[in-house]
Amino acid sequence: MKERKIFWIIIFNSLIVISEIFFGIISNSFALIADALHNTGDVLAIAITYMALKLGAKKTTFKYTFGFIKAEMMAAFTNTLFLFVTMIYMIYEAVNRVYNPEVIEPIYMIVVGIIAVIANGVSAYILHSLGVEHSHGHEHSHDETHNHHHHGDANIQSAYLHMLSDALISVGVVVAGIFIYYFKIYYIDSILTIIFSIYILKHSYPLLKKSFLSLMDVNTTDISQEKLDEIINSDEAILEYNDLHISRPNSKFNFISFHIVLNDDKLNLLNVEKITDNIKYKLEHIGFNHILIQVDSSKHIKNQIHCNYNGVAI
Numbered sequence: 347m348k349e350r351k352i353f354w355i356i357i358f359n360s361l362i363v364i365s366e367i368f369f370g371i372i373s374n375s376f377a378l379i380a381d382a383l384h385n386t387g388d389v390l391a392i393a394i395t396y397m398a399l400k401l402g403a404k405k406t407t408f409k410y411t412f413g414f415i416k417a418e419m420m421a422a423f424t425n426t427l428f429l430f431v432t433m434i435y436m437i438y439e440a441v442n443r444v445y446n447p448e449v450i451e452p453i454y455m456i457v458v459g460i461i462a463v464i465a466n467g468v469s470a471y472i473l474h475s476l477g478v479e480h481s482h483g484h485e486h487s488h489d490e491t492h493n494h495h496h497h498g499d500a501n502i503q504s505a506y507l508h509m510l511s512d513a514l515i516s517v518g519v520v521v522a523g524i525f526i527y528y529f530k531i532y533y534i535d536s537i538l539t540i541i542f543s544i545y546i547l548k549h550s551y552p553l554l555k556k557s558f559l560s561l562m563d564v565n566t567t568d569i570s571q572e573k574l575d576e577i578i579n580s581d582e583a584i585l586e587y588n589d590l591h592i593s594r595p596n597s598k599f600n601f602i603s604f605h606i607v608l609n610d611d612k613l614n615l616l617n618v619e620k621i622t623d624n625i626k627y628k629l630e631h632i633g634f635n636h637i638l639i640q641v642d643s644s645k646h647i648k649n650q651i652h653c654n655y656n657g658v659a660i
Contacts (some may be wrong), residue, residue, distance in 0.1 A: 348476050352396045353506070359389050359512075362465045373454035377535040378421040381462065384432055384609060387605055388508040391425040392469075395505040415563065418500055418596040421564060425504035425559035428551050429511065433550075436515070436592050440536040440543070442562040447532035455523030455535075461514035470509035500560075500597045504553055511546040518542050526607045561587050567600055569632055571651075578606065578627045581621045585609045588648045589640075601628060603638035607647050 370378030398421035401414035504533045522535030559566050578587045590604040606625075608618070622639045629637050648654070 349396060349399050349477060350365070351472055352392060352399065352502075355472060355509075356389060356392050356396065358465060359385060359392065359469060359509075362462055363389060366462060369454045369458045373447065373451035375455050376439075376443065376448060377385075377450070377451040377522060377539070378455055378458060380436065380513055380539075381512075381519055385462070385466075385512050387543035388429075388512055391428060391508045392505050394421045394424055395502060399502075412595070415599065419557045419560040422504040422553060423561060424558060425508060426554040429504075429508055429550055430547060430554065433511070433547050436543045437540050440539040440638045443536040444533045447536075450526065452523040452527040455519050456527070459516050459519035459523060463513055463520060466509050466513035466516055469514055470506055473502055473509055474630075490559040500557055504550075506558070507550050507553065511542070511550075514542045514546065515539060557652065560594050560596070561591060563591075563595075564580040566593070567592060567596050568634065573632075577632075578604070578625055580628070581624065583608050583610055583613065583621060585644060586647060586649070586651075588630060588646075588651055589653045590651050591653065599636055600634045601609075601636045603640075604632045605640045605642050605646065607642045607644060609644055 363382050366378050366382035366385065370382055373387040376490045398414075398417040401417040404410075404414055418436070419435045494632070518535060518538035518541075522538055525534040556566065578584065585607045587604045591602070593601045595601060608621075618641055622641065624641050625639060
């Protein structure tokens with residue numbers, strides 16, 4: 347159902363792009379053509395989102411043991427980076443048009459701009475609802491609720507930002523057309539484009555940062571090392587934990603893996619499982635949903651938490 351809605355968004359916005367280019371050429375409106383080029387990039391971004399959703403739904407295999415779990419963040423990073431480049435280009439062109447205004451036909455700007463506002467607005471609304479629809483599940487605690495609100499689909503969120511930026515810039519086109527029609531102020535569209543572009547840059551930066559850090563397997567969870575120490579070292583049989591890895595491969599999963607070193611090499615399997623199950627329960631309570639714990643004997647003490655490869659701490 348989600349993929350079908352996004353597919354129709356692609357088709358619908360492709361028609362808007364064609365219309366804007368056609369009427370932009372007829373009216374000699376650079377604003378319409380520029381908006382069409384921006385919309386073209388966004389249609390491609392939505393197409394990437396669509397493919398990422400398809401890939402993300404594929405099952406794991408022996409070759410792809412993680413499946414395509416990072417497809418969401420890869421698409422989000424690509425989309426948002428492209429949005430950044432587009433907005434910077436729009437600002438550059440807008441500044442040029444302030445000093446070199448062109449006479450254009452405002453009626454086409456107003457009519458086509460209004461259609462684009464409606465189309466992009468509806469598309470943004472649909473994408474926003476798709477990105478948060480799974481957040482209406484059953485939360486069982488304050489901590490789980492707090493964690494759950496971080497799980498909006500970053501891929502769909504980036505596509506939503508693209509459509510929102512389109513809608514805002516289309517509003518600028520309409521307003522510019524009205525001012526040009528009544529007051530012949532041709533540079534107003536450039537000023538509005540700059541304002542909207544800066545707004546979009548500001549609001550898309552957090553997603554660009556989030557997706558980049560995710561692709562780099564950076565720990566972006568809210569938990570402190572002190573809190574993690576408290577959870578893992580809660581049993582007196584644990585001497586230390588090491589080889590710690592924490593990552594968020596997409597907006598739905600928090601991965602954590604580490605080794606625990608026990609001080610009693612004669613503990614039976616049931617006692618060991620009791621220790622690890624208790625740790626897993628506490629970690630799940632704070633939002634980790636993919637937990638891997640390896641149990642080692644006391645001869646594996648490393649006196650450090652982080653992993654070490656060839657003498658380099660990781």
